[in-house]
Amino acid sequence: DAMVIQNPRYQVTQFGKPVTLSCSQTLNHNVMYWYQQKSSQAPKLLFHYYDKDFNNEADTPDNFQSRRPNTSFCFLDIRSPGLGDAAMYLCATSRGNSPLHFGNGTRLTVT
Amino acid sequence: AQSVTQLDSQVPVFEEAPVELRCNYSSSVSVYLFWYVQYPNQGLQLLLKYLSGSTLVKGINGFEAEFNKSQTSFHLRKPSVHISDTAEYFCAAGGKAAGNKLTFGGGTRVLVKP
Numbered sequence: 147d148a149m150v151i152q153n154p155r156y157q158v159t160q161f162g163k164p165v166t167l168s169c170s171q172t173l174n175h176n177v178m179y180w181y182q183q184k185s186s187q188a189p190k191l192l193f194h195y196y197d198k199d200f201n202n203e204a205d206t207p208d209n210f211q212s213r214r215p216n217t218s219f220c221f222l223d224i225r226s227p228g229l230g231d232a233a234m235y236l237c238a239t240s241r242g243n244s245p246l247h248f249g250n251g252t253r254l255t256v257t
Numbered sequence: 258a259q260s261v262t263q264l265d266s267q268v269p270v271f272e273e274a275p276v277e278l279r280c281n282y283s284s285s286v287s288v289y290l291f292w293y294v295q296y297p298n299q300g301l302q303l304l305l306k307y308l309s310g311s312t313l314v315k316g317i318n319g320f321e322a323e324f325n326k327s328q329t330s331f332h333l334r335k336p337s338v339h340i341s342d343t344a345e346y347f348c349a350a351g352g353k354a355a356g357n358k359l360t361f362g363g364g365t366r367v368l369v370k371p
Contacts, residue, residue, distance in 0.1 A: 186366075243308065246359060250298075
């Protein structure tokens with residue numbers, strides 16, 4: 147089945163230690179999104195790629211970066227994680243006006 | 258700019274009873290509307306969508322929603338819930354003007370009791 151896959155499902159990192167979360171898709175969708183979801187809150191868009199074009203949300207901290215080396219893969223890099231960055235990180239894809247397809251998320255813990 | 262408001266943060270309901278989750282949106286342009294469900298420690302799964310056409314939309318798992326343009330609402334309903342419907346439900350709005358980015362409501366936690 148075509149899907150959005152996020153690895154790992156659970157990630158533990160230390161305060162200030164860089165971490166990378168990955169997302170891959172087999173849907174051949176041209177748009178990929180990264181959302182941050184804190185406990186009991188709605189997902190918040192960090193940025194998205196429309197094809198190769200990177201679109202950052204105005205309030206996304208500089209600490210968060212992203213890479214999309216090809217259509218299938220997208221990475222979220224957190225350069226210096228703080229305790230406040232502990233959250234579920236959701237990757238999603240879409241094409242045109244199709245609904246977003248979400249992965250199962252990566253739950254990040256910062257110690 | 259778009260905004261989405263889910264009026265109830267939690268809805269307790271007994272098994273086999275009906276449930277309605279309320280969602281209101283505001284937008285100066287045409288919107289597409291969605292309901293997603295999130296089970297614990299999982300991603301969001303699409304329940305149903307409204308893009309155009311019939312205002313009554315049927316989705317998976319017996320859910321349906323009605324788009325009401327005059328009231329700017331998109332309420333979600335199910336006539337008879339199961340224990341397995343216990344989850345968080347998110348209403349979202351998107352559209353061409355937003356570049357297909359979704360704006361989410363704050364979520365409604367449904368707790369189905371036996």
